[in-house]
Amino acid sequence: MNRLLLVSFVIVAFFLACAKDKVGHEPTPYNLEIPSHFPQMQIPADNPMTVEGVKLGRILFYEKMLSLDNSISCASCHASENAFSDPNQYSEGVNGTLGTRNSMALVNLGWQNNFFWDGRSKTLEEQILQPVPNPVEMHQSWPATISKLKSSVAYRNLFFEAFNTTEFDSTHVAKALAQFLRTMISAGSKYDVMYKFENGLTLSAAETVIKNSVTPEEWAGYDLFKSLNGADCFHCHNGALMQVQKFSNNGLDATFTDLGRGAITGNSNDNGKFKVPTLRNIALTAPYMHDGRFATLDEVIDHYSTGIHQSATIDPMIEFASQGGVQLDAQQKILLKAFLLTLTDEQFVTNPNFQPLNP
Amino acid sequence: MHIRVVVIVGLLLVGGLFACKKDKADETPVAEVSMLKLECRPFFGADTLQLDTVYILNDGTEIKITDVKFYLSNLMCGTKLLKDYTLFDYRNDGFQVLNVAGNHTEFSSLTGLIGVPSSVNHNDPSAFSMNSDLNIANAGDMHWDWNPGYIFIKLEGKADTIQDGVANFDHLLAYHIGLDENATTLQFPTLNWTSISNLQHVAKLKLDVKNILDHPTQPINIRNEAFTHSAIQQATLTEKVRSNFLNSLIAE
Numbered sequence: 154m155n156r157l158l159l160v161s162f163v164i165v166a167f168f169l170a171c172a173k174d175k176v177g178h179e180p181t182p183y184n185l186e187i188p189s190h191f192p193q194m195q196i197p198a199d200n201p202m203t204v205e206g207v208k209l210g211r212i213l214f215y216e217k218m219l220s221l222d223n224s225i226s227c228a229s230c231h232a233s234e235n236a237f238s239d240p241n242q243y244s245e246g247v248n249g250t251l252g253t254r255n256s257m258a259l260v261n262l263g264w265q266n267n268f269f270w271d272g273r274s275k276t277l278e279e280q281i282l283q284p285v286p287n288p289v290e291m292h293q294s295w296p297a298t299i300s301k302l303k304s305s306v307a308y309r310n311l312f313f314e315a316f317n318t319t320e321f322d323s324t325h326v327a328k329a330l331a332q333f334l335r336t337m338i339s340a341g342s343k344y345d346v347m348y349k350f351e352n353g354l355t356l357s358a359a360e361t362v363i364k365n366s367v368t369p370e371e372w373a374g375y376d377l378f379k380s381l382n383g384a385d386c387f388h389c390h391n392g393a394l395m396q397v398q399k400f401s402n403n404g405l406d407a408t409f410t411d412l413g414r415g416a417i418t419g420n421s422n423d424n425g426k427f428k429v430p431t432l433r434n435i436a437l438t439a440p441y442m443h444d445g446r447f448a449t450l451d452e453v454i455d456h457y458s459t460g461i462h463q464s465a466t467i468d469p470m471i472e473f474a475s476q477g478g479v480q481l482d483a484q485q486k487i488l489l490k491a492f493l494l495t496l497t498d499e500q501f502v503t504n505p506n507f508q509p510l511n512p
Numbered sequence: 513m514h515i516r517v518v519v520i521v522g523l524l525l526v527g528g529l530f531a532c533k534k535d536k537a538d539e540t541p542v543a544e545v546s547m548l549k550l551e552c553r554p555f556f557g558a559d560t561l562q563l564d565t566v567y568i569l570n571d572g573t574e575i576k577i578t579d580v581k582f583y584l585s586n587l588m589c590g591t592k593l594l595k596d597y598t599l600f601d602y603r604n605d606g607f608q609v610l611n612v613a614g615n616h617t618e619f620s621s622l623t624g625l626i627g628v629p630s631s632v633n634h635n636d637p638s639a640f641s642m643n644s645d646l647n648i649a650n651a652g653d654m655h656w657d658w659n660p661g662y663i664f665i666k667l668e669g670k671a672d673t674i675q676d677g678v679a680n681f682d683h684l685l686a687y688h689i690g691l692d693e694n695a696t697t698l699q700f701p702t703l704n705w706t707s708i709s710n711l712q713h714v715a716k717l718k719l720d721v722k723n724i725l726d727h728p729t730q731p732i733n734i735r736n737e738a739f740t741h742s743a744i745q746q747a748t749l750t751e752k753v754r755s756n757f758l759n760s761l762i763a764e
Contacts (some may be wrong), residue, residue: 191636192649264649352660354636379659381741388653393638397653420563422578469578469668469684472739 180205183332188340190228190349191401194263200278200328202335208510210333212311213326215509218301220291221247227284227330228509230256236434237337243444247292253411255445258438260431260501263335270427270443271417274404277334281327297324300467302326339433340393341503343367347375347495348393367495374492377485381472384457384489385479388470389429395496400426401468404461404478405442413443415466425466436497450493454486481491535627537683543714544711547757548614551607552600552717552761561721563603566679569671570726572733579668581654582757583645585692587624594619597628599654600646611716616705616713626666626758627695630739634660652755656690664696665689667724671734685734686751688741694754700763716764723760730756 180203221280230235230244239256268280284290312321332344377383400414415424427443441447458481554561580602587594637648670681670740740746
């Protein structure tokens, strides 16, 4: 009898030894709702969206410990009231240092193929790794940043919940922030309804009401925006995202002080080219262009109307470059601006899910 | 009794070991698939076309081509489909037209369409699967949302039209061919597949961009035929580009 007990014990112990290691915490999959007129989003296989990851990313987005003197967070240069951009021409980093380019608005990042004005990062996770150690931004090494975060019990718990580890590093920070940023989808502007209507997509009852509220001036501005002989904007700004994924020299300068994409590729044919930004929420994201040279939408419209400079790499889509621009008259400028204002998505900029979790 | 217990324990331990053994799924041999690669090599006359590089037209005008893109659809041999839709993007993808599983003996010739068939040309570009070249995320600037549908052929460049010895490429060129009526039937009566490995064959197309512009019977005068977006008032130039493109795309 004793022998049988012993045998049973040995067998049970043997099977227990074979049992898989227990997973400490299984994050909850996050259901990302994609607007019906948007393409599906490519989520990296090694960074699936989770409720805990998004929450951690949201907290990190507003975390000033990411900077050397705990003075700035991501939100410092990407403020919600400015559609997650910076109203200053150049963003101020730690100790008041200034960059050389205007902060890009953070919106619909899950559909971007390149990041930064010069496209030097190919993925969102890769992009996020850069501002923290950048001397003109947060100016703090990643080891120092991780050390700060690890000193917080709250963060240790948050990282454990999101990634099942307390031994987190910069890649986990990047993944969490990327998850949060992918949730920042803007698809609720008046333009979205106009776009869906123009493309024969089904409108809900609420959208039909919005469609019926579009003014004749806004429609006329939209027509101008799309007109080959009007403002001719649509070559670079179209579709649900209001942009095409490319780099373009839009005639800002005849010679370049900032090579833009050319500095990354080393190809002189790319000199003076910058990422084409979305026009979503354009009324909220002044100043404009890669160097924030234009303070108002009127200045931008004037540039494309009469301020184009020829250069070796100018985009062939700037068709009226030889005459300095598309030559809009005063009334056309008013109409075009009326359309551009339809791109504002109030639901996006006031979305409580994008605000600080613990303000 | 003692022997019986030893035998039982031994059997159970062996059983346990088998139960603990890792699945060998990753060791299952993967069936090798024969692949077909279709390439298109753009030329400018006798030279392989390099984007952003200076070439000379028949009238002495210096020209740089900055973009060559086009859609091919319903590529078939008889009733056998090679590929439904594919986007050729020279700047981003090089020579590649497609790379799909298939047997080269089944595609000795090819028919298809330059462009996108009207049956899908006006569909919501966000609704195609993510791996389709028609999905807006992949089509990018090859989709017109202002005139819903795809650009079938895109040829862009810039020229120096004043021969004064000063390189000033300020004469811009953009030929965008779209709209249902400009989708063009394509036929390659013979397609030569070359083996590049045991399981891969390649066939090559050739697109002579110089022939599109300096076509022997209907040349394009880039000085006053610099732009078309297939609008009604640009119909003559659109048709010229469309037919010249068709005549300039051949199977090697």
